[in-house]
Amino acid sequence: MTQSLFFELLLPGLTTGCVYALVALGFVLTANVANVVNFAQGEYVMLGGMLTAWLYAEGVPLWLAIPLATVVCAMIGAAQERLTLAPVRHTPQFIRVTITLGVAVVLRGIALIAFGKDPLSLPGFSGDGAFEIGGAVMPLQTLWVWGATAALLLVTFWFLKFTDIGRAVRACSINLQAARLMGVKAERLTLLVFAAAGGTGALAGIVVTPIVLSTWDAGISYGLKGFIGAILGSLRSPTIAVAGGLGIGVIESLSAGYISSGMKDAIVYGVLIVYLLVQGGVFVFGRATLIDGSREQ
Amino acid sequence: MSTVASWKRPLAFAAALVAVAVYPLISPGSYPIGVGTVAGAMAAGTVGFVLLLGYAHQLAFGQAGFLMIGGYTSAILCVTYGWDPFLALVVGILLSMALAYVIARPILKLRGFVLAMVSLAIQLVLIVLALEAVSITGGALGTQGVPKFSIFGLPLGGDLVFYYFVWVVAFICVGIGLNIDRSRIGRALKAIAASETAAGSVGIDIVKHKVQMFVISAGMASVAGSLGVHYLRAMDPNVYGFAYSLNLLTAVIIGGLTSVWGGALGATAITAIRELLRSLSLPLWEAVIMGTLTVVVLLAFPGGLAGAIGALYDRLAGRERKGRSIAVEPDPSALPPLEGGPSPGEIMLEVEGVERAFGNLRAVNKVSFKVATGSITALIGPNGAGKTTLFNLIGGYQPLDDGTVRFLGEPIEKLLPSEIAERGIGRTFQNLHLFPNMTVLENVMCGRHRLNSAGILAISARLPRVAVEEEESRRAARAALAFVGLQGAEETYPTALSFGHQRLVEVARAMASSPTLLLMDEPASGLNDTETERLAELILRIAALGVTVLLVEHDMRLVMGLADQIVVMHHGEKIADDSADVVRAHPAVIAAYLGQEAVA
Numbered sequence: 021m022t023q024s025l026f027f028e029l030l031l032p033g034l035t036t037g038c039v040y041a042l043v044a045l046g047f048v049l050t051a052n053v054a055n056v057v058n059f060a061q062g063e064y065v066m067l068g069g070m071l072t073a074w075l076y077a078e079g080v081p082l083w084l085a086i087p088l089a090t091v092v093c094a095m096i097g098a099a100q101e102r103l104t105l106a107p108v109r110h111t112p113q114f115i116r117v118t119i120t121l122g123v124a125v126v127l128r129g130i131a132l133i134a135f136g137k138d139p140l141s142l143p144g145f146s147g148d149g150a151f152e153i154g155g156a157v158m159p160l161q162t163l164w165v166w167g168a169t170a171a172l173l174l175v176t177f178w179f180l181k182f183t184d185i186g187r188a189v190r191a192c193s194i195n196l197q198a199a200r201l202m203g204v205k206a207e208r209l210t211l212l213v214f215a216a217a218g219g220t221g222a223l224a225g226i227v228v229t230p231i232v233l234s235t236w237d238a239g240i241s242y243g244l245k246g247f248i249g250a251i252l253g254s255l256r257s258p259t260i261a262v263a264g265g266l267g268i269g270v271i272e273s274l275s276a277g278y279i280s281s282g283m284k285d286a287i288v289y290g291v292l293i294v295y296l297l298v299q300g301g302v303f304v305f306g307r308a309t310l311i312d313g314s315r316e317q
Numbered sequence: 318m319s320t321v322a323s324w325k326r327p328l329a330f331a332a333a334l335v336a337v338a339v340y341p342l343i344s345p346g347s348y349p350i351g352v353g354t355v356a357g358a359m360a361a362g363t364v365g366f367v368l369l370l371g372y373a374h375q376l377a378f379g380q381a382g383f384l385m386i387g388g389y390t391s392a393i394l395c396v397t398y399g400w401d402p403f404l405a406l407v408v409g410i411l412l413s414m415a416l417a418y419v420i421a422r423p424i425l426k427l428r429g430f431v432l433a434m435v436s437l438a439i440q441l442v443l444i445v446l447a448l449e450a451v452s453i454t455g456g457a458l459g460t461q462g463v464p465k466f467s468i469f470g471l472p473l474g475g476d477l478v479f480y481y482f483v484w485v486v487a488f489i490c491v492g493i494g495l496n497i498d499r500s501r502i503g504r505a506l507k508a509i510a511a512s513e514t515a516a517g518s519v520g521i522d523i524v525k526h527k528v529q530m531f532v533i534s535a536g537m538a539s540v541a542g543s544l545g546v547h548y549l550r551a552m553d554p555n556v557y558g559f560a561y562s563l564n565l566l567t568a569v570i571i572g573g574l575t576s577v578w579g580g581a582l583g584a585t586a587i588t589a590i591r592e593l594l595r596s597l598s599l600p601l602w603e604a605v606i607m608g609t610l611t612v613v614v615l616l617a618f619p620g621g622l623a624g625a626i627g628a629l630y631d632r633l634a635g636r637e638r639k640g641r642s643i644a645v646e647p648d649p650s651a652l653p654p655l656e657g658g659p660s661p662g663e664i665m666l667e668v669e670g671v672e673r674a675f676g677n678l679r680a681v682n683k684v685s686f687k688v689a690t691g692s693i694t695a696l697i698g699p700n701g702a703g704k705t706t707l708f709n710l711i712g713g714y715q716p717l718d719d720g721t722v723r724f725l726g727e728p729i730e731k732l733l734p735s736e737i738a739e740r741g742i743g744r745t746f747q748n749l750h751l752f753p754n755m756t757v758l759e760n761v762m763c764g765r766h767r768l769n770s771a772g773i774l775a776i777s778a779r780l781p782r783v784a785v786e787e788e789e790s791r792r793a794a795r796a797a798l799a800f801v802g803l804q805g806a807e808e809t810y811p812t813a814l815s816f817g818h819q820r821l822v823e824v825a826r827a828m829a830s831s832p833t834l835l836l837m838d839e840p841a842s843g844l845n846d847t848e849t850e851r852l853a854e855l856i857l858r859i860a861a862l863g864v865t866v867l868l869v870e871h872d873m874r875l876v877m878g879l880a881d882q883i884v885v886m887h888h889g890e891k892i893a894d895d896s897a898d899v900v901r902a903h904p905a906v907i908a909a910y911l912g913q914e915a916v917a
Contacts, residue, residue, distance in 0.1 A: 057430045059378075104612055111619070112510070114374045117430060118566065119615050121378060125563055125608030133601050240559065244441070247434055286445040289438035296424060296435055306731050307716040 024155025029277035030270060031158050035231060037269020038169035039065060042224040043246025044253075044261035045176060046217035051255045052193030054210040056116045060100060060124040061221060062243025063131075064093050068222025069234030070131050073140035082145065090222045096127075097218020101211050124239065131236040139233040142226075161230045168227045172220055173262060180258070189213065193256065241285070245272070248292045325630060326495065329578060333491075337484045341477055350480050354548050356588035357483035362541025363569050363580025364490040365534025368497060370566075371574030373530050374510040375425070376433035379440030381562035383413045383535040385447065385554075387542030392460040392552035393453065403468040406543040410536045417535035418528065425527040432531075440562060447554040459553025466547040483544050487581060490537050493777045494577035497533075500776040500783065501762075501769050501790070502526060507754050508763050514714070515750035517734030518743075519830055520767030529773050538565075560604070564591075567607045570614050573621025575754075582622045647802030647855070655863035658833050659725065661691035665834055665865050666711070671720035671730075673706055680706040682889040683720070688834070688882070693856065693866045695876040698886035699909055704869045705747065707886070708838055711867075712744055713737040724834065739767050743832030745823045747839040747869075751811040757822055758807035761794040764829030797829040798822075801855060817848040824855065828864075835859060837868040841875050853879055877901065885909070 043061050050058045068089050075085035104119050144161040151158055180186040188209055191199040200206055225234065225242075245268050252267075253260030268288060276284035337357075341350050362384060369375050390409035394400040400408075424435055447454045454460060466473055466482070473479050497503050505526045508516040513523055546552045564587050572583020587607075594603055614621060620628070659665060666688040673681040681703045688694045696704050709715045711722055713734035722730040729737055738744070743764075752760050769790060771783045798804060801821040811819050820840065827835055840856070841849045853875055860866055870876045876883060876897070883900040885893040887909040893900050900906055 057433075104616065107616060112374060114370070114376050115615055115619065117376060117433065118570070119612050121563075121566070122608045122611030122615065125604050126612065127608075129602070129604030129606075129608055132604065244434065244438060251431070251434070280449070282449045283445060286442045286449075289442045292438055293420075293435055293442075296431055307713060307733060 025277065027154035027156035029273045031153065031156055031162065032231075033270035033273025034266060035162050035165050035228065035269070036272065037266035038165050039224045039228055039242060039265075040245045040249050040268050041262040041265030042169060042172060042220050043242050044249030044265035045173070045258055046221055047247055047250035048193075048253065048255055048258050048261045049189065049213045050210075050217050051250070052196075053189055053206065053213045054101070054105065055196060056105060056113065056120060057247070057255070058100075058214070058217070059117065059121040059243060060127060060239075061217060061246060062241070063124045063127040063239035064097060064218045064221030065225035065242045066131060066234065066236065066239035067096070067127060068093050068225035069142075069229035069238075070135045070140055070225075070236065071222075072226045073142050073229055073234055074135055076142055077140070082142070086223075086226055089226060090219050093222030094215040094219035097221075098211055098215040100218070101214035105214075106207070106210075124243070128236060128239060135236060137236065139235045140229070141233050142229045144230045145227075159231055161227070165227045165231070168223060172223060176216075176220070177258070185209070185212070245269075245288065248288070251292075252295075324634075325627070328630075330488075333578070333581065334488070337481075337488075341480060347476050350476050351548065352588060352592055354476070354480045354483050355545065356585045357480065357487045358541045358544040358548065359565070359568065359584035359588060360487040360541075360581040361483070361490045361544065362538045363565060363572070363584050364487075364494040364577060365530065365537035366565060367569050367572075367574060367577055367580040368494060368503075368506065369530045369534045370569060371576075371579065372498075372503065372506040372510060373527055375527055375531065376430060377436040377531065377534070378433045378566065379436035379438070379559075379562050380534065380538055380565050381557040381559070382436065382440030382443050383417065383538035384542030384545065384557040384561065385440070385443050386413045386416065387539030388546040388552045388557055389447065389454060389460075390539075391543040391546050392463050395464055396460050396462055401469055402464060402466045402543075402547055406540065409539045409543050413535040413539035414532045417532045421528045421531040422524075425524050425531065437559075437562070440559065444554050444558065455553070457554065459551055459556075461551045463546055463550045463552060465550075466544070479548070483548075486540060486544065490540070491577055491581055493533075494580075496777055496779040496783075497773075498577050500787065501766055501771060502529070502773060502776055504755065504759055504763050505766060506530060507759075508752050511752040511754050512750045514734075515746070515752065516763075517714075518712070518738055518746075518750070519763050519826065520735050520738035521763070522735050533773070563604075563607060563611075567611045569621075570611050571621055573623030573625075575620060576623035576627065578626075579621050579623040582626075586622065645802050647858070648799040648804075649858050649861070651796040651799035652828060652862060654861075655831070655833065658863070659690045661689070661863075663690045664688070665690040665725060666867065667721075667723040668707075668711065669721045669723070671707065671710055671722065672718045673703075673710055673715065674718055679889045681710065684886065684889075684891045685720075686884045686891060686894050688865060688867055690865055691860070691863060692881040693860050693868070693879050694882045694884065695880035696867065696869045696884050696886065697871075697873070697876055701888075702886040702909075703889040704886055705838060708836060708869055712742070712836055738830065741831070741833035742836060743827035743830050743834070744836045745820075745827050745838060745840060747842055749816075749819050749823060751819055751822055751826075753810065753812050755810075756808050757798070757803065757811055757814070758791070758794055760811060760822055761797050761825045761829045762790050764797065764826040765790040765793055767830055794825075794829050797825040800828060800858070801825045802851075817844055820844065820848075820852075821855075824859075828859065832864060834865045834867065837866065837870075839869055839871060841870060841872040849875060 043065060046061050047057065050056065071089035071092060072085045075088060076082060100123050104123055105116060108116060144159060145164050146160050149160045151160060180190055188199065188204045191204055192206060192209060196206065246265055249264030249268050250261040252264035271291065272284050272288045275287040279287065340353055366380055369377060387409035390412055391402060391405045394405035394408060395402050420439065424432055448457055466479055473482055505521045508521055509523050509526060516523055542557060549556065568583035568587040569580050571586050573579030590606065591603065594600055664687050669685045671681055671684050684707060698704050710717050713732055717730050721728050724740060724742065752763065769786050771786050775783050795807065798807060801824050803818060803821055803825060806814060811822055841852055844852060849872060856866060856879055880897055883897055884891060885900060885906050892905045892909060893903045
């Protein structure tokens with residue numbers, strides 16, 4: 021009994037964790053290449069889900085609605101970079117970050133006006149059946165979420181490891197200045213990374229919509245939790261970011277089940293705050309604190 | 318300062334007072350006055366936020382969380398416990414400031430976006446707590462029946478009086494903000510925003526001032542939250558939700574991030590926009606419009622409304638001052654000779670067995686040397702010898718792996734740059750670290766930071782001694798500029814000066830702090846021959862004041878002509894340490910500079 025309850029909490033946690041993991045990955049890639057934390061990251065998850073659900077409701081078949089919504093979100097991601105960040109590449113970083121928050125607000129607002137206040141849904145991609153693991157019954161769509169996430173992660177890591185562009189992205193994350201001097205065109209990479217982050221975010225949003233529905237204001241929560249995952253890896257390591265995202269999903273689900281569903285957000289954010297307090301220097305004194313942030317903004 | 322410029326501040330205050338006083342006469346009726354009250358409360362809440370975001374560049378995206386604390390404290394204490402509204406407001410302020418301090422003290426040690434995320438997370442936690450703690454907060458339904466505002470049982474009277482009261486509070490907040498703006502703390506905030514490295518070098522305690530602003534902004538936000546609740550007469554989790562945080566952010570951005578007035582202007586503008594949308598029945602568009610305004614203003618008009626009004630005033634008043642001639646003839650008697658301190662020849666700085674490795678590279682390997690009081694000591698060596706690393710270890714910018722550094726007999730190897738500057742060690746940088754967001758005079762006044770003591774409370778109230786201290790700082794900064802030969806450049810911005818003059822501003826800034834020891838990192842780099850000659854004269858004048866000088870330098874002519882003692886480094890190790898003549902003939906030095914063959 022207790023064991024099946026555990027699985028009933030763990031597995032959905034892994035499912036939402038998949039979304040956080042992909043968002044976290046987006047955070048790490050954009051932070052390293054564009055040197056900006058993109059607060060609109062979570063909004064692409066929301067937009068992907070909303071757009072697909074809306075297209076489907078309008079009669080567009082699923083196999084067409086999914087790629088359509090993904091491409092639109094990738095294009096919005098690219099447009100965000102080109103229109104709102106490229107023109108202010110040399111302004112102080114806090115202004116650039118604030119701009120991304122403004123963009124996030126606009127995307128939320130547009131979703132509210134275009135799709136309305138009510139949650140939208142999609143049918144499971146392979147029907148509304150279920151399967152059982154360890155006494156826990158999960159909707160079949162869960163497998164789609166896990167599979168899609170695994171596939172996206174594989175493609176991303178393969179891309180980073182084995183292609184020239186991927187190596188350039190990694191070079192930027194190690195030393196942006198040196199990468200530029202070596203001829204890496206950071207401007208083009210930035211555009212690419214924003215488009216990719218928009219597209220993968222959207223795909224994550226699409227595959228979970230049959231399970232968790234999609235609402236106009238869901239983006240902020242996806243964004244924040246993905247960010248927590250990303251910051252566990254100091255916004256540097258894609259691997260830790262992904263693991264962090266999955267972990268946050270599991271913690272959230274377990275605390276909702278074992279403690280209180282109303283308090284789950286408070287617990288997750290509380291964990292973040294405590295983690296940052298500890299990591300941020302409650303136990304660190306003197307010059308060591310200068311090292312971590314030695315990259316002048 | 319010209320008379321036109323000195324009128325700017327009182328004129329702005331007078332204009333704002335008139336606007337606030339006249340508004341209820343133009344648009345009477347309880348609804349418009351209510352709208353004005355809401356704007357006033359928001360204005361009070363934005364002042365601290367402008368200082369935090371616009372001056373110190375610290376992002377806090379969940380600022381409405383502190384309005385929630387103020388709002389709930391007022392609502393719960395007044396409704397459930399029957400407290401006096403004024404007392405409840407004060408308790409709210411104290412709670413908000415205490416929470417802000419506890420959170421900010423560790424978080425603000427980290428740079429970057431952590432505060433942004435944490436403040437947002439805190440607000441979301443507060444919303445969850447407000448929803449869940451039904452027995453205390455009333456949950457989603459909230460707390461109803463909040464009384465009208467009164468002070469110790471003394472009712473304020475009707476809506477109109479409350480409107481004026483709220484705006485008086487807002488003006489008090491603006492006044493505090495303006496007092497901070499034109500003080501050593503205001504300059505410290507701008508310095509931190511421009512370059513934390515340079516801010517540390519003049520003794521500015523970076524974490525302390527960031528925390529101060531976060532705490533002050535939390536207190537002011539709390540006031541706004543309490544006042545708003547006494548207007549609404551109810552409090553629930555949606556009143557100061559995420560949307561309100563965004564509105565605050567949009568307000569300070571539209572209003573202008575570089576002026577304390579920006580908050581009040583922006584709060585008024587935001588309230589007007591919201592009312593317009595409401596009258597057009599387009600409330601759903603609020604988010605899109607606020608977000609778009611944020612992005613567009615940041616992209617195209619970074620000064621916001623306050624910036625635009627200020628620029629207009631300057632144009633009308635004909636205050637376009639440009640290209641005033643700069644006196645290049647320095648005045649050696651402008652600065653007084655150094656008083657106190659050890660007598661010449663005694664050991665001032667002692668570096669002993671200092672080590673620093675980066676991975677397998679021993680950048681500085683067991684280096685020891687002494688600097689005598691009153692001397693000019695040069696640290697030289699080929700590129701990559703470890704000179705700058707050693708300099709950073711002495712200045713506090715990197716931790717040592719091993720060894721000690723003693724200044725006037727006291728160990729300083731564990732201290733932070735600001736603490737080292739505090740003890741009287743000045744510093745200039747190889748790549749200039751000036752503050753482009755301040756005038757030349759203000760840049761140099763930053764050098765006085767460590768010598769002044771006015772605290773945040775005295776500054777907020779602008780006590781008479783603060784004004785005296787400011788005047789003294791201004792005088793000393795002018796003297797330091799005269800000493801390096803930059804009279805007339807006071808009101809220009811550093812970026813308008815030539816590279817050589819910018820370097821002189823840095824020297825003036827360091828000298829304004831009356832250092833006992835001056836560290837100069839490659840002061841001649843980027844200078845032409847004439848400028849290098851002038852620099853040599855300047856360094857001699859500095860030494861003539863009794864200031865001990867330690868410099869890292871490439872320019873051999875400069876070093877050989879100036880230095881009493883030369884320390885030579887190669888591959889992280891000290892290879893020679895003697896007078897110029899001895900070092901010049903030292904075989905190891907020749908080998909290091911010219912190659913082994915040159916010695917043979």
